[in-house]
Amino acid sequence: MRKAKTLLSVYLAYMLEYRAELFLWALAGTLPLILMGVWVEAAQSGAFPLSPGEFARYFLMVFLVRQATVVWVVWEFERDVVEGRLSFRLLRPLDPFLDHLAAHVAERLARLPFVLLLTLLFFLLFPEARFVPEPLPFLLGLGLTVLAFLLRYLMQYTTALLTFWSERATAVEEVFFLLYLFLSGTLAPLEVFPEPLRSLALLTPFPYLVYLPAAFLAGQEVALFPGLGVMLFWGGVFFLLWRLLWRLGLKHYAGHGA
Template identity: 45%
Template sequence: MRIFGLNRKIIRVLLGTEYAHMLEYRAEIALWALSGVLPFIMLSLWNGSDARGALGMVGVGLDRYFLSAFLVRQFSVVWMIYAFEEDALSGRLSPYLLQPLHPLWRYVASHLGEQLTRLPFAAGITAIFFLIQPKAFWVPSLGHFVLAWLATWMAFSIAFLLQSLIASLCFWSEKASALERLLFIPFLFLSGLLAPLTAFPPFVRTLAQWTPFPYLIDFPARVLAEQPVNLLVGFAIQLAWIVLLLPLVLLLWRAGVRRYSAMGA
């Protein structure tokens, strides 16, 4: 059985290799997991603010939302553009292009291997959170967990395609990652990482719905926290962004490969 040019054996070997590679950097990955505690910092700020009631989250709803935002971020974070830029500048991309396996699959496998390595650290941080906030403890139903996993996977796909689109510009520019840093600011404010979208004025919420950012954190986090959310609309918009971005990535990639010339050693 082949999936987009991959068969089961290639998938198994590729994931196994990348997972073993990421295990070598597990100490660094632990620090990456710890560096993702921004949602907990924002939770402490919102808990100490009189504006908490305006968020429409009663009781432990806000605690569960930010914990869910932390977990979604842990398993949807994408750093592909920086690895790709380094490979392009050093010339390592050249042999990848000569192999039958599309280079983008290597970066997908690297991210999946890193997520498996990150899993125990994320679980440990979650356990500590519940020790500090025992009232916020809950176990999502199987249905919500599966839907949250799917929403998080689709969020990862959107983020990966966005970075792949920008990374393709490395064929024309040596520092395409600078564009990704420009996207980080609207992502930070519109994704729900700093605050649930209900905290923003209606105009800002309407504007955010026309971007992919709320579907990277806010939507999957609400699904995991079992909070009111329109599942059909949310998944439809996530799928629409994937369908829109995928052909753009492939077209820009093919155009870039035609003019690519290796640099470095």
């Protein structure tokens, strides 16, 4: 706990030095708010299973979930390996996994005021999105958001370990990001997907990174199971891959770089 408190305080101070950059990064995640306008307009025809107000609430929650679950560890880890900085991290009595995780959590705390400001602005512009959430679904949505962040971080960190064998692990992450963008519910809620595509998407980890927590937060009627089970299954798979690639990667690591 002492190490965790120290890491969080140090990284929080570091993140607060770049407040303007954090605000720009928060603005960069407003794609769901733009898509919300498109889907709300399309829903006026009544041809979709969600009403305009439900679309507005859903995409607002997608915006909030994505702000809470953004991960960039693959770029940091790749630079550490290529430039040889990982050698210095390995001298510390702390797994780099936890070091980078603390930086991500601190960044969430530093980003929070900007996200709240953008949310208030959103409510002013789109009053139809205002609603009072039910306590239990909202709390479940918050818990699922935390799990979604941990799962996405674990997935990307596992991808980052490929840097031990290739200097372009980020290229693999870009492929995963395309799948994430289309299958996670960021561009459209899964209710509007064709049934075969929706069934296929639900077998992957991507819908549980955005759609499931956002739907709960928005008050939509969605089932907790088997979604939570699939989420935990993929978490277990990537946990095992992380430990395996870490052990093999350390044996392969030569410490070259600057």
